[in-house]
Amino acid sequence: MSSERRKPYPFDQIEPKWQKIWDERQSFHAPNPGENGFDSKKSKFYVLDMFPYPSGAGLHVGHPEGYTATDIIARYKRMRGFNVLHPMGWDAFGLPAEQYAIRSGQHPAITTRDNVAKFKSQLKRIGFSYDWQREINTTDPGYFKWTQWIFLKLYNSWFDPETNKAEPIETLIEHIDSNYEFEDGDDTKQWMIEHKRLAYVADVPVNWCPELGTVLANEEVVDGKSEVGGFPVVRRPMRQWMLRITAYAERLIDELEGLDWPEGIKLLQRNWIGRSEGAEIDFKVDDNKIRVFTTRPDTLYGATYMVLAPEHSLVDQIVIEEQWPAVREYRERTARKSDLERTELSKEKTGVFTGAYAINPANEEKIPIWLADYVLLGYGTGAIQAVPAHDERDLEFARKFDLPIRQVVQPPGDEDPIGFVGEGVAINSPIIDGLPSREAIRKITSWLEERGLGKRAINYKLRDWLFSRQRYWGEPFPIVWESEPDGQYRKHRALNENELPVVPPPLEDYKPTGTGEPPLAKAKEWIRYSGKATRELNVMPQWAGSCWYYLRFCDPQSDRRFVGEDAERYWAAGDHPGTVDLYVGGTEHAVLHLLYARFWHKVLFDLGYLSKPEPFQRLVNQGIILGEDGQKMSKSRGNIVNPDDVIEQYGADAFRCYEMFMGPLEQMKPWSMRGVEGVSRFLARVWRLMMTENQAGEWQLSPALKDVELAKAQNKVLHATIKKVTEDIESLGFNTAISQMMIFVNAFIPQRGADIIPISAMRTFLILLNPFAPHLSSELWEKLKSPGDITEQPWPPYDEKFLVEDEVEIVIQVNGKLRDRMTMSTSATEDEMKAAALANPKIAELVVGKNVLKVVVVPKKLVNIVVQ
């Protein structure tokens, strides 16, 4: 007895056969302009997946969900006559390979190579129509050479607020030279330049993770713990590379407008960037000024005290002597707090009085200055005017420390004015009394501006991007540090473009040093660049490679440019701002990858290297696939579904179709093996529609197949199917497209063996099925001795005239309740329908003796009789 379960159709032979053919023929290679086979009459379509990190665990069923969707689109668009760019690659720098190296001593490049090979064979087994000639790997020196090159562009650029775009650093130097004069030896000019570079070095309080031995970006810290591993993260000042993404805050918000992204994702980005409009106001403190930011300048008269962040730079100058011990103690205490503690303790306000007073510019009143860690140094000016009457946090603080509370806004209703934070009417505020909040804001801001006491200002939550990591497995920076003749002062300098790529050195020991010094410090030879210069030891974060990979796909082999000009212009073409036409991936990248990539893209666009201002025109998020138990798939729950097992048992086509049939692409949904079986049965029915098994158990063409005209009903189903499948692919409604194909097959299944199956309808159907089940449809196409390769067939058109009915069933309602149905000609007039409905005996019985108030007639659908 064979342990092998009998296959419902021979997918185990068909699938490898066609995968080999596609490989040999390079069926899915998209030629670039200027390349052999390029057809300039074809429009382009760029459909992209979020490329995976090739982990050791291999592909899971979540990956192929989006990949199948894009593959269907790619295959469909090719049949529609587009030149389709559908590439795949590997985002292969990152922690797991390095951590594996630490444990095993195996070089991350080896691990990466093995994992890539595994992923690639798994993807090929599913029959995706990627153009494998365009495969890229972010850890390949031929790739990261250009990642480093882009870094040089960032380093050598600044953001000009006048033009609202990035420009080469030379224009800044010209600008400075024409406006200022400096003495010899004055490094103010250098300071001004360093202050504007899009890539710069700064001593910043960073998220330091002792366990991982590295700093992390804000985006990589979740609830005070590292996103990878969940280890505690503390604040610590360190010298780091930063990217000036904040310069683009406004454009990153505004230019979301022209993108076809889910509104939720746009909102997430907007909130992350966090734009607030308000005013900066100067408060006098003796000879100093302290500037605060507020969104509510109309509450200025209610400012009864002021709060500085404990780390604020003016603290040293204003604290009075008696308060120093308390202030010192408070600052030390807050400095020791981790992010986690700061948020956990957020319930309870803490603070300390400085002993100093500021002058409220509106009424010249003296107000006390406090320090408190509920004011953050990194946002606004690190100082606030506290208006306890109209701000929850200030109110809580004022109550705890017994500070005065003064109402200056009258709520519109009968709400409690103390603690009211909404808009109302200004009171107790001589300059703006009686004005609604909006107007009051405008008026007092002008008033402050006229007197040089403040100005309109916009603030963003977005911080500059912390771009260096103390790791091994990442792109080294193309930067060296030069020592001055005195051997002390050290200065960074960019390498020349022709010195790229900077390849990481081989290491024996990849472990983080734990001190914050990067592992590359151990490569004593490598770090020595010249007699007086050493290399930068940090590496770039994992996001770097994925910031521009979609551009490299346009021209992956170029060693002349990060992407050839012609290739970029061709693949970015179209009358919308985005480059990629359709981008499918998970929501987890809403504010990370998708924001970073937009930033880099805009810089490259500004510098004239790209033809479009945005990377991704249309974005679609696929939903998470849950385990059979409805829980998130995880090793510990033991509910992980392995694609290899599914394909082994049911075949790649069934796997693909099930992933699409489960439900709407964007929805979260649980896996079901029974469901796979159902889809597999459908595909087997397709097979048996055209193939029968002889007594020897061999499959042969069904004798029922005939070259005949379609019956009217058959033709109608065929055209309804073409229509539905076409529209559903366009709208990514893959589950309902498959439903319709099931309806088609059910309609053509021979009832008692004697029936005839029209070959022409089968051929058309196979084309529709091809994007979903490419192997099965290719095989049957060949078996039917159809001309050419199915992948080269044009997508079939449908004709509405076959869909019109002569007669339809009309529903009769009485007071909106279904009471009976009748069959009528589609040409029946409204009067005829009304008359027929009223003449219906069942209806007549219900209506008799009642008052007919109204009869609503919906042509070809229903008649509703409203009675009393």
Add this chain to the structure above:
RNA sequence: GCCGGCGUGGCGGAAUGGCAGACGCGCUGGACUCAAAAUCCAGUGAUCGCAAGAUCGUGUGGGUUCAAGUCCCUCCGCCGGCACCA
């Protein structure tokens, strides 16, 4: 706390304001078979009824409409994001 998304049979889900539950799974019965598997056919929201049929039914309560799963308001539940951002 704030912001978003989602609540439809036993399950996954379908429905331009116009017949709720397409399609699939599961289940029940039947055909084929010595038997099973596979396959095919029929049925399958709930309640009442022998039946014809009736009543109820898209998380809750209300509203708009001739007509609401669909539009508006209230509340409840689940999922995701942000979280002292002045």
